[in-house]
Amino acid sequence: MEREQARLKRKALYLRKLKRATHLLFYRRHRKPGVKGWELRKRLGSDYPKVLGLLDAYLEKLDLQVKTVFEGEKPAEKPTLEQLDRARFYITLRGGLTPKETKMSGWRIDDIAGLAIAISYIISKRGKAPRDEVEELLRDKLPGWRVDLNMDRYIRAGYLAQDENRQLYLDWRTRAEVDEKALIDLLLTAEKTEGEKAA
Amino acid sequence: MSSKRKKKKLGEEHLQRVIDLCRSVEERGLDPFLVDVNDVIGIIREYFPEWESIDEFSLDAEAINRLASVIKLQSDWVRHRSTSLYTDPFLLEEKLRKLSRKSLATLFLKSWHPIIEMEQISPHSLSEAIKYWQSLLPLRERWTKTEFLKTELGATSREELIRQQIMAEKVFTDELETLWRELRQTVGKDEKIPYWGFVGADTYEETVWRAYMTSFLVTYGYATFEVHRLEEEIFIIPFSKPRSLLGKKHVVSIPVSVSVEEWRRWRESRRD
Numbered sequence: 001m002e003r004e005q006a007r008l009k010r011k012a013l014y015l016r017k018l019k020r021a022t023h024l025l026f027y028r029r030h031r032k033p034g035v036k037g038w039e040l041r042k043r044l045g046s047d048y049p050k051v052l053g054l055l056d057a058y059l060e061k062l063d064l065q066v067k068t069v070f071e072g073e074k075p076a077e078k079p080t081l082e083q084l085d086r087a088r089f090y091i092t093l094r095g096g097l098t099p100k101e102t103k104m105s106g107w108r109i110d111d112i113a114g115l116a117i118a119i120s121y122i123i124s125k126r127g128k129a130p131r132d133e134v135e136e137l138l139r140d141k142l143p144g145w146r147v148d149l150n151m152d153r154y155i156r157a158g159y160l161a162q163d164e165n166r167q168l169y170l171d172w173r174t175r176a177e178v179d180e181k182a183l184i185d186l187l188l189t190a191e192k193t194e195g196e197k198a199a
Numbered sequence: 200m201s202s203k204r205k206k207k208k209l210g211e212e213h214l215q216r217v218i219d220l221c222r223s224v225e226e227r228g229l230d231p232f233l234v235d236v237n238d239v240i241g242i243i244r245e246y247f248p249e250w251e252s253i254d255e256f257s258l259d260a261e262a263i264n265r266l267a268s269v270i271k272l273q274s275d276w277v278r279h280r281s282t283s284l285y286t287d288p289f290l291l292e293e294k295l296r297k298l299s300r301k302s303l304a305t306l307f308l309k310s311w312h313p314i315i316e317m318e319q320i321s322p323h324s325l326s327e328a329i330k331y332w333q334s335l336l337p338l339r340e341r342w343t344k345t346e347f348l349k350t351e352l353g354a355t356s357r358e359e360l361i362r363q364q365i366m367a368e369k370v371f372t373d374e375l376e377t378l379w380r381e382l383r384q385t386v387g388k389d390e391k392i393p394y395w396g397f398v399g400a401d402t403y404e405e406t407v408w409r410a411y412m413t414s415f416l417v418t419y420g421y422a423t424f425e426v427h428r429l430e431e432e433i434f435i436i437p438f439s440k441p442r443s444l445l446g447k448k449h450v451v452s453i454p455v456s457v458s459v460e461e462w463r464r465w466r467e468s469r470r471d
Contacts, residue, residue, distance in 0.1 A: 026317050033316040064315060092312040099305055105313060113300040116307035120295065124288040126276060128228050137292065141300050165226050173314070182310040184286050187294055190306055 017051045037085040065094040131166040210246030214262045221265035231272035379421045382437045394433040410457040
């Protein structure tokens with residue numbers, strides 16, 4: 001009986017923490033979306049990784065996920081609490097969007113193709129590429145007047161960052177939203193398929 | 200030009216070229232393997248024995264520093280190449296050129312997981328906003344507080360300003376100079392006067408006022424104190440012209456007690 005009561009008490013506690021975590025992660029609190037690990041620890045307690053795990057499992061049914069973006073490179077092994085505290089947590093879509101659904105994001109198909117080109121080119125250049133080179137590549141598929149506008153739009157949205165030497169980098173939103181490895185793999189496979197078709 | 204100086208000049212030019220090359224690799228994102236590290240180390244080593252001045256050693260240090268940055272870039276390049284993310288940029292560029300916009304967008308959508316965020320107002324902030332709204336005064340009430348009263352323009356007199364206590368009956372400096380003249384007249388040929396001899400007055404209020412003004416006479420350089428510590432006597436010595444002592448010599452504060460008891464003692468001693 002006592003064990004049952006303790007179990008119910010623990011369940012109620014985690015339900016409360018789940019609600020609090022949902023509020024923290026869904027509602028934008030700062031200029032950028034997402035919540036830092038230390039903020040979650042402050043609001044949810046030191047067991048916040050467990051709460052996030054429960055929330056992630058719950059969100060799976062809704063095709064959503066809790067995405068962790070580490071400072072620097074993703075740790076090869078299980079992340080330490082210190083690494084988690086410095087990481088940023090977001091709620092993102094778990095699966096991909098269909099072309100029809102992209103209308104919801106407010107981006108045209110050209111804009112998305114341009115973003116794909118810019119991101120994958122920068123990845124292939126080890127995370128840094130001159131803006132002129134990326135623009136030249138975009139001009140191959142987009143009208144010239146749109147290229148500059150689109151590049152500025154990607155920068156404003158946080159997908160790309162530019163330094164004083166007009167070098168482009170991947171910015172916070174790309175790290176949070178884009179599965180870089182999957183993108184490169186898909187591009188490589190797709191080329192083969194289209195090539196086969198042409199043959 | 201001696202052969203040593205020639206070699207030094209040549210060495211400086213070589214190092215500067217190395218620095219420029221490394222900098223362009225770093226800043227323009229060029230291939231870090233354009234820099235032959237062994238070759239550069241050979242140049243640095245060759246000219247090192249020639250350096251004597253601080254400028255020459257600084258140039259040498261900068262070349263080493265730039266080379267170290269390039270070695271780091273080379274190391275990053277090798278690490279990146281060993282990861283699963285590595286793709287030959289030329290190969291990828293070709294692929295990006297071949298694929299249609301639609302195919303590119305469709306592929307990107309499969310690896311794109313947009314952030315979900317809500318910017319709507321939350322129930323908590325809504326209730327806070329309602330509380331704020333309820334306590335907020337209507338504009339007409341708030342604006343009346345900042346309205347200005349219209350008054351007729353007109354001239355005022357000195358007497359009116361004194362009556363409204365905007366202006367004192369006597370300007371402070373006038374009062375100070377009147378007291379200074381009085382001090383000089385009272386002292387006469389004696390050069391100095393005991394403190395209580397000048398400050399003491401028929402009423403205690405006037406005594407306090409005179410002591411207060413005397414402290415300004417001393418502070419502003421119209422007079423000075425002569426303190427006889429053993430006899431516990433203080434004398435006031437007026438100057439013929441005000442002197443500014445601030446910053447010229449060590450200025451000290453002298454506390455002088457002007458209590459009612461002391462004023463009474465002074466008054467009784469005067470009667471005796």
